[in-house]
Amino acid sequence: MKEKAYIGIDIGSISTKGVVIDxxxxxxxxxxxxxxxxxxxxxxxxxxxLKEQIDTEKYxxxxxxxTGSARKLIGTMIGAQVIKNEITAHAVGTTTLHPDVRTIxxxxxxxxxxxxxxxxxxxxxxxxxxxxxxxxxxxxxxAHRLGVDVEEFGAIALKAKNAAPxxxxxxxxxxxxxxxxxxxxxxxxxxxAGLCKAVAGNYLNNVAKGxxxxxxxxxxxxxxxxxxxxxxxxxxxxxxxxxxEKGHLMGAFxxxxxxxxxxxxxxxxxxxxxxxxxxxxxxxxxCANHCEIICVYRDADLIDAWGNRCEKGRIxx
Numbered sequence: 071m072k073e074k075a076y077i078g079i080d081i082g083s084i085s086t087k088g089v090v091i092d093x094x095x096x097x098x099x100x101x102x103x104x105x106x107x108x109x110x111x112x113x114x115x116x117x118x119x120l121k122e123q124i125d126t127e128k129y130x131x132x133x134x135x136x137t138g139s140a141r142k143l144i145g146t147m148i149g150a151q152v153i154k155n156e157i158t159a160h161a162v163g164t165t166t167l168h169p170d171v172r173t174i175x176x177x178x179x180x181x182x183x184x185x186x187x188x189x190x191x192x193x194x195x196x197x198x199x200x201x202x203x204x205x206x207x208x209x210x211x212x213a214h215r216l217g218v219d220v221e222e223f224g225a226i227a228l229k230a231k232n233a234a235p236x237x238x239x240x241x242x243x244x245x246x247x248x249x250x251x252x253x254x255x256x257x258x259x260x261x262x263a264g265l266c267k268a269v270a271g272n273y274l275n276n277v278a279k280g281x282x283x284x285x286x287x288x289x290x291x292x293x294x295x296x297x298x299x300x301x302x303x304x305x306x307x308x309x310x311x312x313x314x315e316k317g318h319l320m321g322a323f324x325x326x327x328x329x330x331x332x333x334x335x336x337x338x339x340x341x342x343x344x345x346x347x348x349x350x351x352x353x354x355x356x357c358a359n360h361c362e363i364i365c366v367y368r369d370a371d372l373i374d375a376w377g378n379r380c381e382k383g384r385i386x387x
Contacts, residue, residue: 072130077120077338078326079113079148080159080319081105081138084179084206085292086112087322088120090131095166095327099123100319109140110147110347117148117343131338135159135325143349146366146374148342151334156321161185161192163324164288167314172284175303175311176320177273177293179206184278198277205269206292212248212265216258220296227263227298234264244268266298270306285309290317345369354383 075098080087082105090099101119105112124131135152136145137159145153164174165187174185182205186194206220213220227233234256237247244265251261287309293299294313303311316323348367353360363377363385375385 073128074335075124075129075131076326076330077131077134077148078159078322078324078329079116079134079136079138079144079150080156080321080325081109081113081136081140081144082178082321083139083181085318086116086138087319088113088116089319089322089326090120090124090129091323091326091330092129093330095323095330097316097323098129100316100322102318109144110349113144113147114343117340121340121343126340132335133329133332134338135329135332137321137325142376143364143366147347147368149336149338150329151336152325152329152332154325154328157183157185157192157195157197159321159324159328160290161187161324162327163320163322164290164314165190166324166327167316167320168286168288168312171286171288173281173287175273175278175287175289175294176291177205177269177289177299178291181205182273182277182291184273184281184283186281186284194281196277196279196281198273208244209265209269209293209296212244215245215248216262218258218262223262223266224295224297224299226259227266227296228301230257230259230263232260232263233267233302234260236261236264236268263298263302266296267302269293269299270302274303274306283307283309286312288312288314288317290314290320292318294318352385354378356382359383 077090086105088101099120101116134148134150136150141153176183183197185192210220234251237243289311294317350365352363359379361378361383365375378384
């Protein structure tokens with residue numbers, strides 16, 4: 071008898087993450103890849119990476135979950151039992167590993183969020199998806215301008231004696247200010263420290279505005295790997311900030327936990343990664359709504375469709 075395992079996929083605009091866990095929520099496999107504008111192919115690549123790490127003779131995946139911006143599409147593609155939003159997935163994942171957490175800070179590639187937790191349940195949240203200032207994409211673009219790998223930002227920032235003041239309320243203003251600071255001779259490490267401080271400040275003044283940040287605080291998302299940003303958050307909040315080594319996978323982990331808890335099981339096969347999937351958009355003209363209906367085909371067979379606002383536009387497999 072094989073041991074049960076559970077898979078979670080988090081499909082974001084920048085990156086796609088996948089994890090496989092056992093019945094004790096232990097990580098059996100993990101993958102983090104760039105989405106590159108193609109969530110279907112990114113998911114296939116993640117599935118191939120996960121398959122290489124799993125002992126299929128020992129484990130059978132019996133439930134799958136998806137979260138993230140393309141959760142519906144990928145959920146249909148892999149036959150997920152659970153499809154939930156990022157807030158729910160991140161909250162479940164974080165509280166599973168950190169039961170006493172009260173505030174979750176998350177900064178990803180193009181968006182950021184804050185989740186307030188009481189007694190292990192998310193009670194309030196806020197998201198920023200309108201502007202890239204203060205996100206991973208913002209830091210990556212500034213790193214490119216400085217000729218530095220963004221992965222080195224944290225270590226360089228920690229060497230700075232002072233942080234150069236950078237106006238980061240807007241990406242355009244920040245880039246202009248960055249050029250000015252370079253021209254007047256600010257040391258590179260102080261500019262990088264300033265960028266890290268600006269990211270933390272922008273987050274606290276916008277995403278977290280009006281929210282009461284209560285410890286323990288857990289910081290996650292790709293930017294949490296930047297030690298410079300972590301330091302700036304701790305200084306601004308006057309409290310320790312915990313960074314989980316699996317923080318960048320927390321959405322995928324959380325949705326895998328929810329898949330395990332769903333109790334709705336069916337054998338999952340990695341063969342789905344080798345199937346052809348096509349997405350087509352159809353405009354329904356059967357009423358005044360003119361709904362844009364998304365149809366997903368697997369190996370030329372329709373497997374799901376959504377987007378209709380009335381029964382006239384309903385398309386069934």
